[in-house]
Each structure stands twice: as structure tokens, then as C-alpha cells.
Amino acid sequence: MPERLTPLAVCALALLAERPMHPYEIAQLLRARGQDQDVKLRIPSLYHAIERLERDGLIEVSGVDREGNRPERTTYRLLKAGRDAMERQVIVWLQAPRAEFPVLPVAVGEAHFLTRAEVERVLAERRDAVARERAAVRVFQEAALDKGVPRRMLLGKEFTLHRLDAEPRVGRLSPVRSRERGP
Structure with a gap:
């Protein structure tokens, strides 16, 4: 169980609550929804967050597919533990009068x-x-x-x-x- 989820990890878990998807699709949706203005979205950071979420038992692989000459895409799905962890983190942030240190x-x-x-x-x-x-x-x-x-x-x-x-x-x-x- 992670001690603290990053904002990027929370956003990824929230999108996986909608449906299983692969990291590239998560990044596309974050951009399409303007959430890349709220979290620091870098593809390597997103993949690292996904790996950590899987390692911590919050998400799991639901499939691997390939379209044409494109590389394989691993699709992940949210587990109950992931939803619970996301909800706990959101509560912590909502309760804190100042969760981060703005410059x-x-x-x-x-x-x-x-x-x-x-x-x-x-x-x-x-x-x-x-x-x-x-x-x-x-x-x-x-x-x-x-x-x-x-x-x-x-x-x-x-x-x-x-x-x-x-x-x-x-x-x-x-x-x-x-x-x-x-x-």
C-alpha cells in the first residue's frame, strides 16, 4: 500500500475507474480534458506511476494488444484497492488547507x-x-x-x-x- 499517491497517479486511477486503458490513452485523455494543466504530465513519469500502481497492487494488467506495426500496448484495470487508495488520497487533499507548497x-x-x-x-x-x-x-x-x-x-x-x-x-x-x- 503506497504512503501517498502523486497527483498524476490519482488522475490515472480516476481514468481507470472509467474503464481499462493503456498509459498512452491515459495521457491522451488527460490532455483532452485539460488535466495536463493541473498535473505535471510527462510520459516517462506516467509510465513510472503506472508501474508503481501495479507493483502496489492498485491496478493490474487486463490485456496486451497490438495494432499493425505499432508496439504492444498493455492495458490496465483498476482494482478495489486502487479505488480505495485514490479516494483516501482525495480526502486527505480536500481536508488539508494547504496540501502543497506553492512558490x-x-x-x-x-x-x-x-x-x-x-x-x-x-x-x-x-x-x-x-x-x-x-x-x-x-x-x-x-x-x-x-x-x-x-x-x-x-x-x-x-x-x-x-x-x-x-x-x-x-x-x-x-x-x-x-x-x-x-x-
Whole structure:
């Protein structure tokens, strides 16, 4: 039993809960659903995660097939232990007020090493990037809803939009006035 599942492993288990599939298909679906924006998706990392899930008894091989000259594809299916582990990990993440260590608070906290002009320029670029990302997420979300994807399947995107809505405030940070300390 794994101590902790990675976000990529949880996404893979969630897709295998839909049906058995091979890792390449998992990667394609993660990209098609925009989840590659939420997890670090690298093919070698995905294959490593699949190997670990199999080793830990969370998934198993359900078949091996070959189409034409293509290489063999191993298809995996989710086991009950895998579904249970995925659900436990999701609960842990949902309960934690801060499951990971985002870098933005550190960057903002140490921005005093830069000139004010540099900070303002970089934060303006960040605001523009956030606006572009927000627009792209909104387009993806609307397209998915138009295709009949249930809203509950898009809650991660909804969360991303809320997070992005909070981002412009970062650009309006004002320098904290230092307090003189008395003797």
C-alpha cells in the first residue's frame, strides 16, 4: 500500500475507474480534458506511476494488444484497492488547507530584493499571463459543457477559475512600511 499517491497517479486511477486503458490513452485523455494543466504530465513519469500502481497492487494488467506495426500496448484495470487508495488520497487533499507548497508566497516574500520597477513589470506580466490562462480555462470549460460533460466533472476547472480570480490582487501588492524599533 503506497504512503501517498502523486497527483498524476490519482488522475490515472480516476481514468481507470472509467474503464481499462493503456498509459498512452491515459495521457491522451488527460490532455483532452485539460488535466495536463493541473498535473505535471510527462510520459516517462506516467509510465513510472503506472508501474508503481501495479507493483502496489492498485491496478493490474487486463490485456496486451497490438495494432499493425505499432508496439504492444498493455492495458490496465483498476482494482478495489486502487479505488480505495485514490479516494483516501482525495480526502486527505480536500481536508488539508494547504496540501502543497506553492512558490508564489515565497516569491512575493522575497521580492524586496528586486527594484520596485522590476517587481511592477514582472507582476504586470503575471497579470497578463493569468488573464490569458483564465480565458483559456473558460473556453475549455464552455466547450466541455457544450459537449455534455457533467459540471461535476469540471469542478477542478471551476476551482482553477476561482484561484485565477484571486491572482490580480497579487499585482496590487503595496510595499509594507517598516516600523522603526526603539532602543
